[in-house]
Amino acid sequence: MTTSQNELKPPHSPTHDLTGQHVVVVGGKTGIGLGMALAAYAAGARVTVASRRTASIADHSELAPFEQLVLDISDEDAVRATFNAIGSLDHLLVAAGPTDGSWGAFMDEDMRGVRSYLNSKFLGSWACARYAAPNLSSNGSITFLTGGIAARSKIGMTAVTSTFAAVEALARSLALELGPIRVNAIRPGFIDTDLWNFLSPTDAADVREKVRANFPARRIGYPADVGHAAVFLMTNPYVTGTVLEVSGGETLVDWLF
């Protein structure tokens, strides 16, 4: 084989195998984060999940294979202490996000909700990356989670749009600063999780029907769809600084939310 042929040959073929790797999913006990944790575990990883509450294994047997930690990402000291205790890891997934306090008109005089939302979602994602980075393996990765509204604003959702856009910018910037550690964001569309429990059962069914009717993929999204994307981002060694949309085409169409 000539030198130029050797240069064309990749050092290894990318796989979807995470055997022997340690994956930490912040916000991994429910919803999208749980979908990511289950996908990482199915790919062979040892998985640690962290969030504010401890889930009972008796009630949530799907969490049995994971180590569970208690962590509030809006508390920087707690984030530092948690990642010091975790020690070495290969991949960090930050799925945690407050799901309240972030709706309202821009002209509202009370900015407490916005501050609290930014503090949890943006600065919390920042702090997790900051204190995990020294312990991440050099061929490891960080993946943040945003949402379709980052790309398509809606009235009353300015805090969420701005925060998600900031998290996506953080991914690009950290890809530069932390390389060769790879840093990406996943931008999901509608995903059927407890986040939607604020709706009445009738309204929730109506939203699902609107999604099926209007999204180009003609289906609703599930946490496993995002988990699949997370495994891709953890295992492909040449993807960094990108936003991977897993939305069924949500940002191409108008719909209720």
Ligand SMILES: NC(=O)c1ccc[n+]([C@@H]2O[C@H](COP(=O)([O-])OP(=O)(O)OC[C@H]3O[C@@H](n4cnc5c(N)ncnc54)[C@H](OP(=O)(O)O)[C@@H]3O)[C@@H](O)[C@H]2O)c1
């Ligand atoms: N579902 C969708 O359609 C959708 C679409 C686009 C974007 N998203 C975004 O995706 C993220 C996850 O949403 P989801 O649908 O999976 O909702 P979810 O099931 O309510 O998950 C949110 C998770 O974040 C954790 N969490 C919240 N605040 C935290 C904090 N301060 N520190 C640590 N953990 C915290 C929660 O656990 P604890 O309560 O135990 O802390 C929970 O496990 C959110 O940012 C959401 O805005 C969701």
